[in-house]
Amino acid sequence: MKRLCILGSTGSIGTQTLQVVRHFPEEFKIESLTCGFNIELLLEQIQEFHPSCVSVATKERKETLKRMLPRDSKVKVFCGEDGHSHCATLPKVDCVVAAMVGMKGLAPVVAAIHAGKEIELANKETLVAGGSIVMPLVKQKNVSLRPVDSEHSAIWQCLMGQPKGSLKKILLTASGGPFRGYSREQLEQVTLDAALNHPTWNMGGKITIDSATMMNKGLEVIEASWLFDCPVDRIDIVVHPQSIVHSMVELNDGSVLAQMGFPNMMMPIQVALFYPERSLGICRPFSPFDEQSGTLTFEPCDRSVFRLVDMAYHAALVGGTLPAAMNAANEVIVADFLAGKASFLDIERTVAKVMERHERDGVTQNPSLAEIFAVDEWARMITEEIRK
Numbered sequence: 001m002k003r004l005c006i007l008g009s010t011g012s013i014g015t016q017t018l019q020v021v022r023h024f025p026e027e028f029k030i031e032s033l034t035c036g037f038n039i040e041l042l043l044e045q046i047q048e049f050h051p052s053c054v055s056v057a058t059k060e061r062k063e064t065l066k067r068m069l070p071r072d073s074k075v076k077v078f079c080g081e082d083g084h085s086h087c088a089t090l091p092k093v094d095c096v097v098a099a100m101v102g103m104k105g106l107a108p109v110v111a112a113i114h115a116g117k118e119i120e121l122a123n124k125e126t127l128v129a130g131g132s133i134v135m136p137l138v139k140q141k142n143v144s145l146r147p148v149d150s151e152h153s154a155i156w157q158c159l160m161g162q163p164k165g166s167l168k169k170i171l172l173t174a175s176g177g178p179f180r181g182y183s184r185e186q187l188e189q190v191t192l193d194a195a196l197n198h199p200t201w202n203m204g205g206k207i208t209i210d211s212a213t214m215m216n217k218g219l220e221v222i223e224a225s226w227l228f229d230c231p232v233d234r235i236d237i238v239v240h241p242q243s244i245v246h247s248m249v250e251l252n253d254g255s256v257l258a259q260m261g262f263p264n265m266m267m268p269i270q271v272a273l274f275y276p277e278r279s280l281g282i283c284r285p286f287s288p289f290d291e292q293s294g295t296l297t298f299e300p301c302d303r304s305v306f307r308l309v310d311m312a313y314h315a316a317l318v319g320g321t322l323p324a325a326m327n328a329a330n331e332v333i334v335a336d337f338l339a340g341k342a343s344f345l346d347i348e349r350t351v352a353k354v355m356e357r358h359e360r361d362g363v364t365q366n367p368s369l370a371e372i373f374a375v376d377e378w379a380r381m382i383t384e385e386i387r388k
């Protein structure tokens, strides 16, 4: 039996991980859960899965949750970054599912790697900002880090059994989001509701907006570069609106392998949790004759319209602390957009300004973890300043 900590158990990936756990009660035991503010759902999860330990975002949420728990409850309640790290490093935990959103997920993941835990990684911001720290640490501690993002799971699965050094190119697929085919003029007019209406995936708010701006694909290019040790100039984005082919790899001999499935995150979660076994499937397998399959189409990404894609490639090529600055600016301005305080194109304009400013001030190469956190904090402050 594998003992799990789920960081971000109340979110889209967190709840789908618990769905997988529900299907396999003999295989998994929930040891700890963390969330931000949704303590009502966390309470339900505590009552169903009986973790020994949970953590929430703030002290205030912690006190409220403690008052909501039955008197005889044995669950220990923590809060904040230290609390999440504590849950992720409990001696009994074998595997940490990193399903928190945003840069806040980095510290508990680093703590879990230090403690030698296996990591199932959904949180892409962790690698975008901290890849230069996380990947060497994974190697040093000899821990297994498995991708949960559907595209990265696809690449990982396509590379299973291939000799080292045989990867020539990654073809990272993208649905294109709700604004595929739009012009710059049309993007000026789009609303929050339209941006939240993703054509193929049902996900948390932040990643849904990142998908609409295509920043999500930019973040994924950087994530793939770290995970598969592949320079970004060998990663191409392919728009595939049906979201059936989750990504492809081209090998040295020109052979191209793809992984397919109907869009459902429980599939990559299950693959990561059971690796190297292949358990019985819980998702409907892809069939070429299914009505939902339709016709599979592929087109290039229009980077002149979705400008955050070029910014992400640029951040990856410059490296150092630039991806962390870009990510932080994006997190802040996307939160503003979600709160109705910014327009859709304010997102790219703001990210561009923060990146320019950071490059002007000087990007730090080979940063320490502390330097990455410092740039993250600086970029958040500058983004707020620009927005005033």
Ligand SMILES: NC(=O)c1ccc[n+]([C@@H]2O[C@H](COP(=O)([O-])OP(=O)(O)OC[C@H]3O[C@@H](n4cnc5c(N)ncnc54)[C@H](OP(=O)(O)O)[C@@H]3O)[C@@H](O)[C@H]2O)c1
Binding pocket: 007, 008, 009, 010, 011, 012, 013, 014, 034, 035, 036, 037, 038, 039, 056, 057, 098, 099, 100, 101, 102, 104, 122, 123, 124, 125, 148, 149, 150, 201, 202, 203, 204, 205, 206, 207, 265
């Ligand atoms: N959803 C997908 O299909 C999908 C696919 C691939 C990759 N990902 C990646 O997986 C990550 C999670 O995505 P998601 O869609 O599941 O996001 P989500 O639905 O917004 O869930 C985010 C989780 O993080 C928690 N959280 C937020 N702020 C926190 C804080 N300050 N302290 C502690 N916990 C906090 C949330 O808690 P509360 O809700 O309780 O506040 C929630 O449990 C993201 O990095 C995303 O890019 C997601």
